[in-house]
Amino acid sequence: MESSQADINREIEAAAQQPGGPQPKLDYPSYRSSILRHPKQPPHLIDPESVELWAPAFGHRDVAVDEADLTIQHAGTPIGERIVVTGRVLDGDGHPVANQLVEVWQANAAGRYRHQRDQHPAPHDPNFTGVGRMLTGPDGTYRFQTIKPGPYPWRNHLNAWRPAHIHFSLFGTDFTQRLVTQMYFPGDPLFPLDPIYQSITDPKARDLLIAQYDHEVTTPEWSTGYRWDVVLTGTHRTPLESDIEETA
């Protein structure tokens, strides 16, 4: 029988009694699709070697400046609440990750992805694809213009809804810092109900995924704004000057 939200809530509550670390539990059965997709063996600890001490490089050849504006990719203007999202990408020691690739993707304002597997019968927006790319600046700053995504149902259990989020893909200065995650919006009432968000059982770590409204990054008469800083894990190599040089 399909689980109810009440069933999932009980499972989330039970899992919270056995807190994991600051990362999501890979074995988190209330996200049903994780049951057969998490390794059961512990990861093998090694000192990174060779290419693992370096990250791939991206440059202005890879990313056009206008890819950071998700609201200008079509002839018309997308429907929704226009927002700026900005912040800094830092390594675990607080050094900026400069000139590195950030990829984002998201649902439209109605909670619909432009993806053939998204069967949620909310309207597509012909003026919104929901994909952006950018490079961080010398101080690790990224910034993009978009519209605020809507929450959407996802069939994990009966009447399951994901909190509104933007997917982020990030690189550091070494291979081991690779991160794909999701940024959420403050005060979302769906947080306690969402197994993906709750798979991080440390509340302080979960909070790190929530952007903050920041009036300083709004544009008068144009858009509101959110700030979200991304701290990656630490590097295994002392950053070199060349890491922060323009490689394009």
Place this chain on the structure above:
Amino acid sequence: MSAVPGQTVGPFFHLGLEYDAMNELVPPGNPKAVRLHGTVRDGNGDPVPDAVLEIWQADPQGAVLRQPGSLRRDGWTFTGWGRAATGADGHYQFFTLEPGATEPGTAPFFAVTVFARGLMDRLFTRAYLPDVPELSSDPLLSAVAEDRRHTLITTREPDGLVFDVRLQGDDETVFLTYPRLRDAWS
């Protein structure tokens, strides 16, 4: 500083992560191109049709090139990085060059990152070239239980280098963590 936790890549990653020739580190017609391919399977042995893999590697001379251009391939520059999504049959493929040893006497490998719907966080592993004498002295392979060692080594088949990924179960792939991530794993 506290690292931001990971979250699953989800079911719709193709939207944000796919681009033209992302799995072609060299054009497939390049006479030196090698096909690195395999199938991603879950704990039941079923193919995972919504996984995405990334590889990061040295060039055939063992140089770690930090060249831009992975997102807009020019058909000439070797960047050493690529991305491939699995198809409906769980199969992925890259066209690339075989990596060389970055230090004399070491075994060359592809550094591999695995993401999937249902996988809460990314996984790291290595795919070593087969038939290399240095495999027998490799520190990682020597430290891994003998019956799991093969999950880290590609096999050379007529249709390319094969590297299957098993997320769970019999023949589960050896996944890796590193000192500065150790405390971040659950």
